[in-house]
Amino acid sequence: MGSSTKTHLLCMALPFQGHINSMLNLAKVLHFKGFFITFVNTEYAHQQLLKHDGSLSALDGLPDFRFASISDGLSHPDDGEEYREDVRKIILASQKNCPASFLRLITALNDPSSGVPPVRCVISDSFVTFTLNATTKLGIPNVFYCTVSVCGFTDFYYCKDLIERGLVPLKSEDDLTNGHLNTIIDWIPGMITVRMRELTSLLRTTDRDEVLLNFVIDGVHASPQATAIIFNTFSELESPLLSACSSMLPPVFDIGPMCLLSHYIPNDSSASSLGGLNMWREDLSCMEWLDEKESGSVLYVNFGSLTNLTSKQAVEFGWGLANSGCAFLWVIRPDLVVGDAALLPQEFSEMTEGRSFITSWCPQRRVLAHAAVGGFLTHCGWNSTTESICSGVPMICWPFFGDQQINCRYICSVWGIGMEIDEDVTREEVERLIKELMEGQKGKEIKRKTVEWKEKAVEAAKPGGGSWRNLEKFIEEIIME
Structure with missing residues (x-):
């Protein structure tokens, strides 16, 4: 034709x-x-x-x-x-x-x-x-x-109902910490029971x-x-x-x-x-670095195109990665960190030498499909989530905004293919979850479920x-x- x-x-x-x-x-x-x-x-x-x-x-x-x-x-x-x-x-x-x-x-x-x-x-x-x-x-x-x-x-569709029910906008900033975000939402058709904090972060406004x-x-x-x-x-x-x-x-x-x-x-x-x-310009040299790593040994870290970290959060993630002992590929966009740039000292570079690769952007679909990648620390954007499922890669979740909070809830609680990091990220929790995902018994179970979902995705x-x-x-x- x-x-x-x-x-x-x-x-x-x-x-x-x-x-x-x-x-x-x-x-x-x-x-x-x-x-x-x-x-x-x-x-x-x-x-x-x-x-x-x-x-x-x-x-x-x-x-x-x-x-x-x-x-x-x-x-x-x-x-x-x-x-x-x-x-x-x-x-x-x-x-x-x-x-x-x-x-x-x-x-x-x-x-x-x-x-x-x-x-x-x-x-x-x-x-x-x-x-x-x-x-x-x-x-x-x-x-x-x-x-x-x-x-x-x-989630977005029923934001209007939350407003009409008087749950949003927040009465004051106190609602962020006084238990208001733990309000149970069990009336959205088709959706599992959730707390308000597990719905879009866009609801956390007084405006x-x-x-x-x-x-x-x-x-x-x-x-x-x-x-x-x-x-x-x-x-x-x-x-x-x-x-x-x-x-x-x-x-x-x-x-x-x-x-x-x-x-x-x-x-x-x-x-x-x-x-x-x-x-952003893709760095293809990370694929050669992955080729040198053992199967399932690398944690891929990418917070997507919109997430921003504070300098403190970036430092906590950095030291959590370093202290885990795991090999990792970390995508740090030029605009990822807001305010003063995160200063990871020389000690961080020395501690992670040979097992870390830091770049500004990469071909994510190819990275996730690489045999060396055994886990994904992600913001839970929908592209990243589906690409991870299709590659059979389990997730550590740190949702930022938009639909990412509810994606995280489904990833961890419904599909059973990830674990969530608390909003107030600490290096100790990052280290613990990485070790659990990459080496622990729970990580093995999550990996098994991820492979099952991959097979279902391929079938569809x-x-x-x-x-x-x-x-x-x-x-x-x-x-x-």
Whole structure:
């Protein structure tokens, strides 16, 4: 089928590293299924991606897989400037400036002189709700792709009920320590019983107008306006939550884990030639270092693209790693530590020499799949969680914000594949949990369960599995109807 006759899908990503990665995996899968793809980033994100060689080959695109950008009103990142995902600034700029530029882009693509097929359907990150204005005006279906977990989506959805019940916003800062966060929440459909502290940290505010809290509430409550919802999960992992969502949303399709579906695209497919998109330069030398390590001996440490540590927290994690005696690969982004840089003394370097590798960014999917990696100290972002499950790697959890708290609860208490570090991190606890995960009896049991979940994920995501069948059903019922 020629490019000019293919059905054109436009994918709009939320301009953060994890959301872009997940949407790109979906776009590659849809391209493999025969669709013409236009992948859209905001201009600020697009310019940052252009700064790194690893992303350039992907951004070259293909005749039927193209990249585009829309104005977000932010100035381009300087060449010498370290990239920082300033969440509030990026969200506010996108909400203000992207709706008009998004409509202009689709209008231009649909012009007969554009040289591409008209856009048949928009697939937007479920938090990029500004796309609804354009698709409603143009009469184009708009599918939401939820890049967070179903438990995370459900958590966000019922924030509004917590506000209406008077539990949020907090009455004062005292509610952070007086037991209020231990309030039992046992009425959310499909969700296990949780305490408030195990729901999104965005609820821990005294300000009803808090930007990020209202952003996620508005996002999930716009979902009923979508044509359909795709969740990046598989049914066995979050079945009760999927059932609950199906009863209150447009058609719901669990098509995941997306990182694994994209892995099954044949090497002879043109989509397989597309690389990844990275805001930071990947250090590939860590793979050579891992090659020298024994199977299951290395703890991988990465807090994702948005987490920030205080200097004290970074030092506690550092000494916990050093004192554990375990080999570790630690990703420290340039903007990971806020305030004064964490100063790990010469003694730390001497103590961990030969068993530590510290870098600013790495190819995470490849690292987790490496035989030497036996554990993952993580912030519990959904990409990291699913990639860890798909690699059969157990987790030590230190959630930071967003959906990460509820992901952590499910990882540790429902799926049984991780252990949680207390918010007030100490080197003693870090050391103890690392030793338990890597060497202890509980660690062996967690590893066993992680391998079981990996097998279930593979079963869902392999060709002919449940997620591929759901993809076919989605294409038939939503796109091609």
